[in-house]
Amino acid sequence: MTELHQLARLIRSKNAGPFELTIDVMFADEASYRRVVDAGVLGAERIAALYRVDPADVRLFRADVALAIKVSLPRPTPSGSPTDTDIFGGQFHSPIVCLEVP
Amino acid sequence: MIKAVAATGQLGTGFKAETLAHAAEGADFIGCDAGSSDPGPYYLGSGQTQSSDAAVRRDLELMIAAGLRHDIPVLIGSAGTAGAGPHLARTVRIVRELAAKHGWHFPLATVDSEVSAERVVRAYREGRLSPLAGAPDIDEESIRAAGHIVAMQGPECFADALGRGAQVVVAGRTSDTAIFAALPMLRDIPPGVAFHAAKILECGAAAVVERKYPDSMVAFLDPDGFTVEPPNPDMVCTPQSVASHTFYETADPFRLVEPGGTLVTTDAAYAPVSDRAVRVTGSTFEPAGDYTVKLEAASLLGYRTVVFAGVRDPLVVRQIDRFVATTNAVITGKVADSLGIAADDYRIRWNVYGRNGTLGPLEPATEVSGHEVALLIDIVAADQQAAQAIGSIAWHTALHQPIPEYSGLVSHLAFPVSPPAISAGPVYGFSLNHVLHLDDPAETYTLTVENV
Secondary structure (H helix, E strand, O other): OEEHHHHEEEEEEEEOOOOEEEEEEEEOOHHHHHHHHHHOOOOHHHHHHHHOOOHHHOEEEEEHHHOEEEEEEEOOOOOOOOOOOOOOOOOOOHHHOOOEEO | OEEEEEOOOOOOOOOOHHHHHHHHOOOOEEEEEEEOOOOOOHHHHHOOOOOOHHHHHHHHHHHHHHHHHHOOOEEEEEEEEOOOHHHHHHHHHHHHHHHHHHOOOOEEEEEEOEEOHHHHHHHHHOOOEEEOOOOOOOOHHHHHOEEEEEEEEOOHHHHHHHHOOOOEEEEOOEOOOHHHHHHHHHOOOOHHHHHHHHHHHOOHHHHOOOOOOOOOEEEEEEOOEEEEEOOOOOOOOOHHHHHHHHOOOOOOOOEEEEOOEEEEOOOOEEEEOOOOOEEEEOOEEEEOOOEEEEEEEEEEEEEEEEEEEEEOOHHHHOOHHHHHHHHHHHHHHHHHHHHOOOHHHEEEEEEEEOOOOOOHHHOOOOOOOOOOEEEEEEEEEOOHHHHHHHHHHHHHHHHOOOOOOOOOOOOOOEOOOOOOEEEEEEEEEEEEEEEEEEOOHHHHOEEEEEEO
């Protein structure tokens, strides 16, 4: 069984402004990048289910030049609001770290 | 060719003095971003700054000294974290103190980009505000409730200041890229090149493979592209490190929206020119149909008191959610009885670290797997006195809250600090994430130039 972190060089999340989150998954080599892309591991439906958002709100990007996959989604609550748990959005990538990659 | 220097990623977070001194040789300007909305609404709402005056003074002293030595401009954007009036004033005061200390004389420009609530209300009535993704609902009352409203400026304000002979420019809220794109565009670097280089520069050394500590960054710009090279020989850039930094903290990796248009990096190419430097070409800039500035505002929501405690007893840990729910109900009753404060007039949030403290309601794990958890009891009330009073009831109640397995008086919580209830001050929330449509880029900033 291979998990996403075993193929990625870096998995990180961060605010993209106070109302959106963005998750970057970057790979050290083309083969790992292609494997994850081709397996469709980070599909919109799957991300939407994991983060409990509408699939229509999930934006997926592939940046071939950086061997990176990017997922952007609305924040569950605005940064720093009284119900926010992660002001910089730096830990929101955690649920995908151990996703299984076929 | 233009040599652009970023002193560091955020003013007050430091850089190596020798790195900046080396980078400034032959440079055309030194820039530094001093702020962001990233650390939340507190700084904008309160007028406080993230970095201390001492840390900002240290960085500014080295930057201005280098600027004067080489007779090149020093450009600061988003002064004092949030770029509102008090933040700008604090940074300008530090610059003046440094000038007095060293006997420096130079034209100092300040760019005030705070806008009045009445101005924004007028724009709201005229239909000149458009919501961005996630924008809160607004009305005239919520606009007027804002502590400060800032308009994020594009490069025009820096170009304006440079055109009036400024050697040091301290600007309120600006886009991060504006600081670094302005001077190159004045010298006929195409905006696609200027904005992309600016995006790489604005975080200082962040676009290197391994940023061991905050430090400076350099880009060489010409009409066909730019080359980015860390001035610290211990750091290296690779095509991947630069390409991946292009989309850091942006929702869309290929389209970066600026006040006057959009940087498009879809066709950007990243090529190594040495084992440390990367050449970037192919970026373009799509001018927008109209000029917009993003408005940011934060409103006071109340005052906070927090209690932080450890729970180690395995019987409590295994029923932590029930323990929290039961305790919360008892606290609510005591607050009503003892303080006469109704449940609607304050809010208690329980973050259970080890259970859902980090991801909150998004946490997919349903069981506690560790041997201890931490409780953060977060209370927000109308004033600090009420929050403290509720905090005292909250920690004392939780400390002695019974569980079914034990009889007798229990003590369930470990408090690592005394007093257990910590007054955490005012709490703010972002109240605007809208763009304001302008007829002229200069409408929402005021430029002042003086000789210090």
